[in-house]
Amino acid sequence: MRLLETYDVWNDGGLDAVAREYWHPEIELEVPPGWEVLLGTNRAVGRDDVVEIYRNATSAIQDSKVDLIDYEEIGGEFVCTMRFRGRGQSSGVDVESVQMFQVIRIEDGLVRRLRFFADLESARAAAASG
Numbered sequence: 232m233r234l235l236e237t238y239d240v241w242n243d244g245g246l247d248a249v250a251r252e253y254w255h256p257e258i259e260l261e262v263p264p265g266w267e268v269l270l271g272t273n274r275a276v277g278r279d280d281v282v283e284i285y286r287n288a289t290s291a292i293q294d295s296k297v298d299l300i301d302y303e304e305i306g307g308e309f310v311c312t313m314r315f316r317g318r319g320q321s322s323g324v325d326v327e328s329v330q331m332f333q334v335i336r337i338e339d340g341l342v343r344r345l346r347f348f349a350d351l352e353s354a355r356a357a358a359a360s361g
Contacts, residue, residue, distance in 0.1 A: 233253070233337070233340055234302070234309055234311075234335060234337060234342075235299065235302075236253070237249050237253045237342065238297050238298075238299045238313070240252060240253065241295075241296070241297045242296045242297060245295070246282060246285050246286060246289070246295075247282070250278055250281070250282045250285075253341060253342055254278050254281065254341060254342050255278070255338060255339070255341040255342060255343040256277070256278050257276060257277060257278075257343070258276070258277065258278055258281050258341075258342055258343060258344070258345060259274070259275070259276050259343070259344045259345070260274065260275045260276075260280075260281045260284060260345050260346075260347075261273065261274050261344075261345075261346040261347070262274070262346075262347045263347060263348055263349045263353075266347065269288060270284050270287065270288055271284070271287065272284065281345070289315070289317070290320070292315070292317035292318065292319065292320065292326060293317055293318045293319070293320050294317045294318055295315060295316075295317040296315070296316050296317060297313055297314070297315055297316075298313060298314050298315075298316065299311060299312075299313050300312040300313055300314065300330065303355075305355055305358035305359050306358050306359045306360070306361055307336070307361075308334050308335060308336045308344075308358040308361075309333075309334070309335045309336075309337070309358075310332065310333070310334055310351070310354045310355055310358050311332070311333040311334075311335060312330055312331075312332055312351065313330070313331055313332075313333060314327060314328045314329065314330050314331060315327070315328040315331075316328065331347055331348075331349075332347065332348040332349070332350065332351050332353070332354035333345060333346065333347055333348075333354070334346040334348065334354050334357050334358045
């Protein structure tokens with residue numbers, strides 16, 4: 232499945248490779264309330280803007296990797312449980328995020344919408360309602 236490839240490509244080729252090969256030019260990103268403190272916004276549209284948000288969010292992490300823990304399809308979208316990991320840019324200490332939950336819509340073989348949620352139940356409900 233093409234969606235599953237995106238996690239491997241991130242781990243092998245990084246953010247730019249995923250954006251170039253798997254993200255729709257008009258990709259939409261939405262994050263839960265409170266995340267805008269870290270990301271500077273709670274919503275972005277367009278590959279360049281979404282790349283910039285990811286780049287800012289992961290700038291303190293070297294060798295950023297993504298672990299796909301689980302996924303399910305609900306209402307034509309994919310609910311993914313994942314986490315980021317890497318090494319602190321200045322400290323060199325290994326870091327790992329808490330589990331995060333994504334709802335991903337695929338159109339024409341590309342990620343068209345990417346929504347993050349703080350918990351699995353909210354992600355499932357969002358996928359079910361479209």
